[in-house]
Amino acid sequence: MNHKMKQWFIYQxxxxxxxxxxxxxxxxxxxxxxxxxxxxxxxxxxxxxDDIESTITWDAVQEEFGNTNLMFVxxxxxxxxxxxxxxxxxxxDFSHALEDLPQVDEVISIATLNRMDxxxxxxxxxxxQPYRDLSPEEINDIKLYLLKTPDMERRIVGTQGDFLNxxxxxxxxxxxxxxxxxxxxxxxxxxxxxxxxxxxxxxxTGTIPAMMRADVxxxxxxxxxxxxxxxxxxxxxxxxxxxxxxxxxxxxAAMMGFMGWILHLTGSDIFYFxxxxxSMPIILLTIANSDxxxxxxxxxxxxxxxxxxxxxxxxxxxxxxxxxxxTSITTIxxxxxxxxxxxxxxxxxxxxxGFGIAWAWLLSTTFLPSMMFLKKWNLNSKGISTxxxxxxxxxxxxxxxxxxxxxxxxxxxxxxxxxxIGLFLLKIEVNVITFFERGTEIRESLEFMDNEMxxxxxxxxxxxxxxxSPENLNNILDLQSFIETNPAVSTxxxxxxxxxxxxxxxxxxxxxxxxxxxxRDKVNNLFTLYSMSGDPDDFSGLIDYNYExxxxxxxxxxxxxxxxxxxxxxxxxxxxxNFGSDITVTITGMLVVxxxxxxxxxxxxxxxxxxSISLITIMASLFFKRFLWGILAVxxxxxxxxxxxxxxxxxxxxxxxxxxxxxxxxxxxGVDFAIHYISQFKNIINRQDVNTNISQLVVNEVGYxxxxxxxxxxxxxxxxxxxxxxxxxxxxxxVFAMISTAAGTLTLLAASTELLKNKLKxxx
Numbered sequence: 221m222n223h224k225m226k227q228w229f230i231y232q233x234x235x236x237x238x239x240x241x242x243x244x245x246x247x248x249x250x251x252x253x254x255x256x257x258x259x260x261x262x263x264x265x266x267x268x269x270d271d272i273e274s275t276i277t278w279d280a281v282q283e284e285f286g287n288t289n290l291m292f293v294x295x296x297x298x299x300x301x302x303x304x305x306x307x308x309x310x311x312x313d314f315s316h317a318l319e320d321l322p323q324v325d326e327v328i329s330i331a332t333l334n335r336m337d338x339x340x341x342x343x344x345x346x347x348x349q350p351y352r353d354l355s356p357e358e359i360n361d362i363k364l365y366l367l368k369t370p371d372m373e374r375r376i377v378g379t380q381g382d383f384l385n386x387x388x389x390x391x392x393x394x395x396x397x398x399x400x401x402x403x404x405x406x407x408x409x410x411x412x413x414x415x416x417x418x419x420x421x422x423x424x425t426g427t428i429p430a431m432m433r434a435d436v437x438x439x440x441x442x443x444x445x446x447x448x449x450x451x452x453x454x455x456x457x458x459x460x461x462x463x464x465x466x467x468x469x470x471x472x473a474a475m476m477g478f479m480g481w482i483l484h485l486t487g488s489d490i491f492y493f494x495x496x497x498x499s500m501p502i503i504l505l506t507i508a509n510s511d512x513x514x515x516x517x518x519x520x521x522x523x524x525x526x527x528x529x530x531x532x533x534x535x536x537x538x539x540x541x542x543x544x545x546x547t548s549i550t551t552i553x554x555x556x557x558x559x560x561x562x563x564x565x566x567x568x569x570x571x572x573x574g575f576g577i578a579w580a581w582l583l584s585t586t587f588l589p590s591m592m593f594l595k596k597w598n599l600n601s602k603g604i605s606t607x608x609x610x611x612x613x614x615x616x617x618x619x620x621x622x623x624x625x626x627x628x629x630x631x632x633x634x635x636x637x638x639x640x641i642g643l644f645l646l647k648i649e650v651n652v653i654t655f656f657e658r659g660t661e662i663r664e665s666l667e668f669m670d671n672e673m674x675x676x677x678x679x680x681x682x683x684x685x686x687x688x689s690p691e692n693l694n695n696i697l698d699l700q701s702f703i704e705t706n707p708a709v710s711t712x713x714x715x716x717x718x719x720x721x722x723x724x725x726x727x728x729x730x731x732x733x734x735x736x737x738x739x740r741d742k743v744n745n746l747f748t749l750y751s752m753s754g755d756p757d758d759f760s761g762l763i764d765y766n767y768e769x770x771x772x773x774x775x776x777x778x779x780x781x782x783x784x785x786x787x788x789x790x791x792x793x794x795x796x797x798n799f800g801s802d803i804t805v806t807i808t809g810m811l812v813v814x815x816x817x818x819x820x821x822x823x824x825x826x827x828x829x830x831x832s833i834s835l836i837t838i839m840a841s842l843f844f845k846r847f848l849w850g851i852l853a854v855x856x857x858x859x860x861x862x863x864x865x866x867x868x869x870x871x872x873x874x875x876x877x878x879x880x881x882x883x884x885x886x887x888x889x890g891v892d893f894a895i896h897y898i899s900q901f902k903n904i905i906n907r908q909d910v911n912t913n914i915s916q917l918v919v920n921e922v923g924y925x926x927x928x929x930x931x932x933x934x935x936x937x938x939x940x941x942x943x944x945x946x947x948x949x950x951x952x953x954x955v956f957a958m959i960s961t962a963a964g965t966l967t968l969l970a971a972s973t974e975l976l977k978n979k980l981k982x983x984x
Contacts, residue, residue: 229585230537234530237590244587245470248579252473254480261429261492274816277808281682285761285771286325287392288680289810291400291423293407294673295416296383303363303381305354307414311384312352314410318388321406323399326761328387330376334754335365336725343725345754368731369721374711375775378672383415385673389761390422400426419669419676421810427662428655429494435944436498439951440505446935447509454928455516456602463591464512467583471508472501475576482572490568497569499950502936503888504576506954507551510892510929511544511584517925519592520604533593541585543899546843547892548581553839554832554887577888625915629971632964636859639866646865648822649874653778655945666778674710675777677811679703679788685803687715687767688743692803693736696772699805702794706787708779714772715762722746776811784811822875829861832887840895846983849898852972856964857890863960864953873952886953890961893929896922897965901973905981915974923966930962 232240281288295310296302308330315331318324326332333348348362366373376385390399400423407416451461483491518540522532555577558570597604653670656663669676681699685692693716700712720734723742726749727733737743750756763770779787788807795805833854841850864886868875900922904914939951973980 226538226541229541230534230589233537233586233589234533234593237593240586240590241594244583244590248470248474248583251481251579252470252477254477254482254484255473257480257484258476259483259492260433261489261494272813272816272820274808274813277682277806278680278810278813281680281771281808282392284682284764284769287390287394288678288771288773289390289396289420289422289425290678291388291390291403291418291420292669292673292676293386293388293403293411293416293418294378294383294669295386295407295411295414296378297414298382299380300382302377302384303359305356305359307384308349308354308359308362309352310410310414311386312349314406315386317406317410318386318403321399321402323390323394323402324388325391326389328376328389329384330362330366333372333376334758336721336750338725338727338729341726341728343722343749343753345750371711371713371717375674375713380672383672388420388422394422396422396426397430398426417665417668419666419673421677423676425810431662432944432947433498435942435947436502436939436950439939439942439947440501440936443936443938444505446938447505447932450932450935451513451928454931455520457520457604459595460516460520463588464509464516466591467512467580467588468505468508470583470587471504471576471580474579475500475504475572478575478579479568479572482568488568490564491572492565492568494565496565497572500569500573500576502950502954503573504580505936506933506957507548507577507888507892508580508584509933511548511580512588513929513932514540514544514896514922514925515584515588516592517928518921519589521921523597523599523604527599529593529595529597533589536592537585537589539900539903540896542843543896544581544584546840546899547895548577550836550839550891550895551888552577553835554828554891557828557831557835560827560831625971625974628967629975632859632967632971635963636862636968638870639859639863642866642869643862645869647782647869647874648819649781649876654780654874655876657943657945660943670777674775675708677776677778678809679774679776679807679811680809681772681774681791682806682808683714683770683772683803684768684806685770686740687763687770688740688747690736690738690740690743693719693743695799695803696770697736698798699791699794700772700774703774703791706776708777708783708787710775710777712772712774713762715759715770718759718762719743719746722750788812829887833857833861836887836891840891840898844898844902848976848980848983849902852969853891853894853898855969855972856894856961857887859964859968860886860890860957860960863964864956867956873949876946876949886957886961890957890964893926893961893965894969896926897969898973901980905977914977915970918973919966919970926962926965930958934958 278288296307300307302308311329312331315327315329318327319332331349334345335348337344337346348365354362366377375387377383378385388403390396403423404418407418448461448465451464452458455461479491479493482488515536519532519536522535523529526532526535552574555570555574558566599605653663653666656666666676683692683696687693696714696716697720700714700716703709703712716736719736723737723746724731724734726746737746747756750758761771791807799805836857837850837854839850840853841847844850844853865875897918901914901918904917904921934955936954937951939947939954942948942951
């Protein structure tokens with residue numbers, strides 16, 4: 221920012237404050253009017269990239285076999301057998317009501333499944349539950365049939381025999397939030413007299429975004445109230461707090477309006493407000509608060525010294541416009557680095573929050589100083605006339621740095637070393653069940669589905685081979701047996717299971733013949749016999765029309781990320797060791813896709829951090845005209861990154877896609893504190909003798925606003941009390957970011973500059 225531009229801003233704020241305020245608010249409202257175009261995207265599946273192997277395979281499976289992303293509804297009464305007239309009549313009504321939904325492709329339950337019976341060497345295909353109201357004899361017949369087909373029974377009846385499982389397959393490209401809501405509504409209508417639970421990836425992906433957004437919205441309001449109280453107790457001026465909050469509010473409005481306008485003008489889906497965007501308001505609140513707090517505290521300090529409002533505003537702007545401009549530019553660059561992420565939505569995320577940061581800077585250097593100039597300040601008020609306890613404490617800390625810089629630096633380095641050790645303890649966990657506190661309704665439902673039913677997770681195996689070959693079919697059965705050795709797997713199903721059942725049926729229901737026939741012709745005959753009584757489309761979810769591709773599905777309980785990765789790797793090794801070149805197995809499913817995406821997201825987040833730190837180093841070096849200043853500028857930032865992720869490892873907080881994205885907070889806040897400190901250090905070192913207490917003078921100037929900024933933003937620790945663990949992680953990361961960046965600036969950076977002051981004096 222050159223001298224002429226800075227003077228123009230100062231001139232407008234002091235000589236035309238009302239006009240400046242009017243146009244600042246008017247422009248903000250014009251941009252904010254775009255809020256009406258903001259669109260929510262609650263369907264997490266639409267955020268998936270389409271260029272990774274697991275996603276490509278998953279898309280192919282959807283195209284060939286329909287949607288494999290299932291939802292489960294389990295209902296019943298404890299210790300009461302499901303084989304009773306009331307439960308089965310309810311099941312009949314419930315299942316057919318679900319089938320009437322336009323978003324539903326298939327419902328799997330006792331009321332919708334077929335049965336195979338032997339009739340003089342032929343197969344007779346009929347409904348397992350032919351009608352709503354059944355006699356005791358008909359109910360017992362269903363029970364006996366399921367007892368002799370235990371694989372089928374496991375999928376639709378609970379392990380204790382007192383709950384029924386209804387599996388719902390949505391149509392391809394369904395809006396998961398609408399599908400989930402419709403299924404829940406019908407369940408509440410028909411199952412109100414029973415205990416019922418939900419599960420499945422579709423249920424979770426349709427539930428989590430709206431749940432998280434509502435939780436964040438509530439807790440953010442609580443955090444804002446706490447922030448106001450902290451600012452009020454420190455600044456001791458209601459007008460000053462209102463000025464800070466007005467900058468925050470206008471910045472948020474402009475950011476969301478910008479998002480709406482860009483979506484409206486471009487139509488690009490990267491600008492939808494989705495689950496990934498939930499953290500944007502929190503981050504902008506942090507940065508807008510930082511700019512305003514530095515301006516207000518500097519102004520109060522100058523006003524206390526001079527007693528002249530105009531001179532105080534002028535001195536404040538002269539002193540802070542460059543560092544605030546530099547912090548804004550470097551933070552914008554940090555967020556724009558999100559274009560390296562594999563999710564296209566993060567490009568829109570980075571562009572949108574970048575605009576919000578730029579607007580917060582503009583308001584902090586036009587609207588805010590104009591407000592400060594117009595206000596009739598009471599020079600005798602406590603907020604202006606006397607330093608508060610926090611200021612005195614920071615001043616005392618400045619003396620410690622001057623007296624004991626080596627001790628302060630050693631203590632800071634020691635803490636960072638502990639953080640480095642913690643990095644080796646950091647674990648990644650994206651198991652959805654761990655996102656919810658124990659005792660919450662959704663966690664209890666998921667645990668119930670794991671303990672009493674087949675679980676709610678699944679893996680799919682797309683098998684490319686001759687699906688009528690007995691050798692291939694037996695290989696598939698062997699693969700299923702290997703998969704089922706994992707205790708997390710409840711059951712598997714493939715076309716091979718159906719062929720075994722057909723073979724037994726045509727052989728007078730003799731269990732000895734529940735095997736794959738010996739020849740391809742016999743397998744082909746079984747399909748022909750089935751088509752004479754049943755519909756060949758019954759197998760459309762298991763095999764393609766040409767019998768060249770099959771789908772094997774494993775229903776599983778929730779397991780950790782590490783275990784699922786190990787399990788998938790073992791399956792791949794088994795396939796490589798036991799299958800020839802004429803059969804190809806590809807593993808997919810939402811569980812694999814989400815794991816791949818989250819690892820890519822975490823990987824790209826660390827790349828983004830590295831790129832951001834590198835760019836900030838270069839930019840700070842250019843602005844301060846020395847590479848050493850650039851290195852010093854990223855000292856607090858780098859230490860904060862290490863401390864945050866290191867202490868996550870030490871305290872057992874798992875790294876997920878949520879915490880990886882929110883690492884942007886560390887960059888945004890860390891660079892602000894460091895640049896303000898360096899800018900003030902340069903100002904003082906250029907006019908003071910090198911032997912004076914430079915660090916103490918710097919801390920006296922910028923230490924208080926840094927601590928107040930960090931303290932007020934720690935109000936978002938209110939998010940720690942969320943019952944939704946990703947939101948808790950947001951709160952924890954906010955607190956970590958505030959503490960580590962402020963502490964890093966006032967220890968590592970302050971002590972380093974004190975020890976290097978002679979060299980820094982020479983280079984300027």
